Amino acid sequence: MENSVTQDGIATVLSNQSLDSSSVRPEIVVQVVDLKPVGNRYTFNANDGNMKMKAMLPATLTCEIISGKIQNLGLVRLLDYTVNDIPGKSEEKYMLITKCEAVASALDSEIKAEIKASTGITLKPKQEFVAKSASQIINEQRGNAAPAARMAMTRRVHPLVSLNPYQGSWTIRVRVTNKGVMRTYNNARGEGCVFNVELTDEEGTQIQATMFNAAARKFYDRFEMGKVYYISRGSLKLANKQFKTVQNDYEMTLNENSEVEEASNEEMFTPEIKFNFVPIDELGTYVNQKDLIDVIGVVQCVSPTMSIRRKNDNEMIPKRDITLADESKNTVVVSLWNDLATGIGQELLDMADNHPVIAIKSLKVGDFQGVSLSTISRSNVVINPDSPEAKKLKSWYDAEGKETSMSAIGSGMSSSANNGSRSMYSDRVFLSHITSNPSLGEEKPVFFSIRAYISFIKPDQTMWYRACKTCNKKVTEAMDSGYWCEGCQKKDQECSLRYIMAVKVSDSTGETWFSAFNDEAEKIIGCTADELNNLKSEEGEVNEFQTKLKETTWSSHLFRISVSQQEYNSEKRQRITVRGVSPIDFAAETRLLLQDISKKKTSQ
Amino acid sequence: MDTSSPSVFVNGALMRRYVGQKVRTVIQVIGSDIGSVVGKSTDDLQIVVRGSSPTPPLTTYLEVIGIAESDNAIRAETWTNFGNSFGTHNYNELCKLANGEFKHLFI
Numbered sequence: 001m002e003n004s005v006t007q008d009g010i011a012t013v014l015s016n017q018s019l020d021s022s023s024v025r026p027e028i029v030v031q032v033v034d035l036k037p038v039g040n041r042y043t044f045n046a047n048d049g050n051m052k053m054k055a056m057l058p059a060t061l062t063c064e065i066i067s068g069k070i071q072n073l074g075l076v077r078l079l080d081y082t083v084n085d086i087p088g089k090s091e092e093k094y095m096l097i098t099k100c101e102a103v104a105s106a107l108d109s110e111i112k113a114e115i116k117a118s119t120g121i122t123l124k125p126k127q128e129f130v131a132k133s134a135s136q137i138i139n140e141q142r143g144n145a146a147p148a149a150r151m152a153m154t155r156r157v158h159p160l161v162s163l164n165p166y167q168g169s170w171t172i173r174v175r176v177t178n179k180g181v182m183r184t185y186n187n188a189r190g191e192g193c194v195f196n197v198e199l200t201d202e203e204g205t206q207i208q209a210t211m212f213n214a215a216a217r218k219f220y221d222r223f224e225m226g227k228v229y230y231i232s233r234g235s236l237k238l239a240n241k242q243f244k245t246v247q248n249d250y251e252m253t254l255n256e257n258s259e260v261e262e263a264s265n266e267e268m269f270t271p272e273i274k275f276n277f278v279p280i281d282e283l284g285t286y287v288n289q290k291d292l293i294d295v296i297g298v299v300q301c302v303s304p305t306m307s308i309r310r311k312n313d314n315e316m317i318p319k320r321d322i323t324l325a326d327e328s329k330n331t332v333v334v335s336l337w338n339d340l341a342t343g344i345g346q347e348l349l350d351m352a353d354n355h356p357v358i359a360i361k362s363l364k365v366g367d368f369q370g371v372s373l374s375t376i377s378r379s380n381v382v383i384n385p386d387s388p389e390a391k392k393l394k395s396w397y398d399a400e401g402k403e404t405s406m407s408a409i410g411s412g413m414s415s416s417a418n419n420g421s422r423s424m425y426s427d428r429v430f431l432s433h434i435t436s437n438p439s440l441g442e443e444k445p446v447f448f449s450i451r452a453y454i455s456f457i458k459p460d461q462t463m464w465y466r467a468c469k470t471c472n473k474k475v476t477e478a479m480d481s482g483y484w485c486e487g488c489q490k491k492d493q494e495c496s497l498r499y500i501m502a503v504k505v506s507d508s509t510g511e512t513w514f515s516a517f518n519d520e521a522e523k524i525i526g527c528t529a530d531e532l533n534n535l536k537s538e539e540g541e542v543n544e545f546q547t548k549l550k551e552t553t554w555s556s557h558l559f560r561i562s563v564s565q566q567e568y569n570s571e572k573r574q575r576i577t578v579r580g581v582s583p584i585d586f587a588a589e590t591r592l593l594l595q596d597i598s599k600k601k602t603s604q
Numbered sequence: 605m606d607t608s609s610p611s612v613f614v615n616g617a618l619m620r621r622y623v624g625q626k627v628r629t630v631i632q633v634i635g636s637d638i639g640s641v642v643g644k645s646t647d648d649l650q651i652v653v654r655g656s657s658p659t660p661p662l663t664t665y666l667e668v669i670g671i672a673e674s675d676n677a678i679r680a681e682t683w684t685n686f687g688n689s690f691g692t693h694n695y696n697e698l699c700k701l702a703n704g705e706f707k708h709l710f711i
Binding site for chain 1: 689690691693694697698701705
């Protein structure tokens with residue numbers, strides 16, 4: 001028996017699907033062929049000359065392989081194993097070996113049936129061994145879809161929410177809910193490539209994992225959208241808020257030594273896509289922000305696809321607009337791009353008459369048409385999701401929504417984006433909302449729109465500064481003549497005046513002070529700081545300067561403002577800055593008031 | 605404020621409630637004849653306004669105050685050009701509120 005395999009050993013294995021040390025142990029010796037590493041363990045094909053079967057060795061035996069005890073083309077005696085199905089391929093099975101011992105080192109060749117039938121083992125030319133790169137190996141592994149081990153049995157699977165940077169080893173079981181493209185970058189340290197995936201666990205917690213260079217190349221093909229993996233040996237760090245796309249304080253980095261194994265034989269879990277829906281009427285605050293939002297709505301209409309030429313590379317991209325409505329009685333247009341436009345977009349067009357409810361994850365909020373939503377590559381569209389929100393929305397729509405007249409959230413907004421009027425009608429507050437909430441803007445500035453009156457401009461305040469004509473920075477009077485600009489490092493004979501003023505504003509709920517800079521103050525006052533300064537210096541019975549300021553008061557404007565916290569004399573104070581001023585559009589304001597009235601009615 | 609002769613905000617549909625009473629409404633002028641103007645109410649009904657119309661040109665929108673003669677005719681006393689752009693939807697909603705839930709706020 002020394003150098004030969006058990007005849008029909010594989011058949012014995014298959015008929016004897018699990019073997020442990022307590023049962024009677026049939027002597028099964030098989031040849032190891034196609035031995036190769038998968039993660040921290042090895043797989044091979046068990047060969048008895050007649051049949052082959054996929055097999056996996058436990059991680060505890062990895063050292064025996066490294067030390068050369070178990071070799072490719074060598075023989076092993078199976079001591080303890082189980083036979084499992086490969087999911088999706090019912091006829092194919094694989095053997096999970098938990099105990100085995102080496103019987104013989106590498107034979108010269110793979111044992112073949114006909115050889116066995118005659119003289120046992122004859123010499124055959126040794127198979128050529130080609131050095132393989134990691135990616136080749138990965139390709140091969142993917143080629144014959146090496147089954148993963150039941151890591152969950154040996155290690156406890158951690159919920160994603162429990163991970164932190166100070167933890168030792170952990171294993172997570174996650175689904176790839178988003179896969180980025182491989183990007184190359186070029187910086188001071190040279191070229192590199194990077195890609196990231198979004199992972200979601202059973203509980204719906206998400207985390208972003210990033211891989212650079214070798215790790216990126218190693219795992220790029222392994223991670224497939226929608227599949228489930230065991231991952232361990234990654235590192236965590238605090239998430240960079242600037243780039244973060246999922247709700248998690250941490251993000252994960254995987255390196256070459258991290259372990260990523262597809263959990264193909266696991267009972268599939270479906271992570272819920274966790275949504276954090278923003279009602280359509282509250283979208284205004286997200287306009288042109290970095291935050292991505294989720295939305296749920298009833299499909300009102302679906303456009304045909306259009307081709308849009310992308311500005312930066314002239315590529316034609318398919319786009320489709322859908323209009324969604326929700327219980328706020330507002331509608332918003334969502335632009336689906338690329339595959340979402342042609343794929344799920346077509347599906348939506350076909351079923352548009354039934355007004356399905358759709359939920360979309362990760363949308364950008366733009367200011368096109370006032371407020372509009374756009375999909376990005378990682379957006380996710382779910383038609384008729386099975387969730388309480390969807391049910392509620394559907395029943396609302398069937399009961400009353402269909403009959404209700406809706407208004408587009410972005411309507412009535414001035415289209416010029418630079419006057420700050422972008423979402424003037426969607427995040428409207430009263431002054432009391434700001435003044436009664438002193439901690440507003442503590443973390444980061446918050447933006448609102450307010451319709452209010454200028455009630456007072458102190459005439460004796462310093463309302464402008466001398467500014468450099470090129471860079472608008474403050475200049476100082478030069479020694480001899482002219483003005484010195486620190487920013488430009490040069491002297492100019494002239495300077496211009498730019499406003500920086502405090503104005504008192506009032507609405508029906510109270511009053512407060514706004515600071516206004518040049519462009520906005522010009523719109524409020526109606527002339528430039530230089531012109532106002534000229535009026536001020538004019539002597540005369542009627543002071544034109546005073547008159548101008550008086551004219552300015554008790555006129556109403558739409559203000560776009562930011563609220564932030566500022567430390568002044570070691571005391572925190574709210575600072576409200578005017579970011580945009582625009583004239584009142586009375587029709588739009590009336591519409592807003594009507595909306596408020598109907599909202600009050602329904603809430604009563 | 606003169607409250608001796610109040611006029612009710614109406615759209616086309618509300619006129620029939622106030623036949624014989626003073627009403628005010630805004631119409632979109634469709635055509636004018638000697639002694640009458642035909643217009644469209646903010647709820648898309650046709651209204652005939654009789655009386656001496658103001659000297660042309662009439663703007664697209666016209667406010668008229670007068671006695672409702674029938675459910676689609678007004679004898680106007682006051683004519684006001686309301687310009688060429690007007691939020692008809694808002695006006696229509698105002699009429700509904702002023703004759704419905706918030707009637708008590710109007711005279």
